[in-house]
Amino acid sequence: MSKAKTGGSAFPWMVVLKPGDVVIQDGAETEITKNISNVQAGLTRRDYFAAQALAGLMMSLQKSGYSVDHPNVQANMAKSAYAMADRMLEESEGV
Numbered sequence: 001m002s003k004a005k006t007g008g009s010a011f012p013w014m015v016v017l018k019p020g021d022v023v024i025q026d027g028a029e030t031e032i033t034k035n036i037s038n039v040q041a042g043l044t045r046r047d048y049f050a051a052q053a054l055a056g057l058m059m060s061l062q063k064s065g066y067s068v069d070h071p072n073v074q075a076n077m078a079k080s081a082y083a084m085a086d087r088m089l090e091e092s093e094g095v
Helices: 045-063 071-093
Strands: 013-017 022-025 028-031 036-040
Touching (some): 045 071
């Protein structure tokens, strides 16, 4: 999905490694031999907004006495959460 559709990264962070640093990957230690900089994208703004909307939807349904355990309810809540996220992205781009 393009940055235009995801809103880009919500919480980007950078990894900087220098010679002599040791990383562990799949249980094996590897010593870094050259400088490495890598920006990790993290969660997209769209996913972050959808997660926030989903939390609100779930709380609202549960407080109203509805169960969120049914697959159809979960599917509808997920669609609604992403629809709200998309709308939030549209609105934030217009600012």
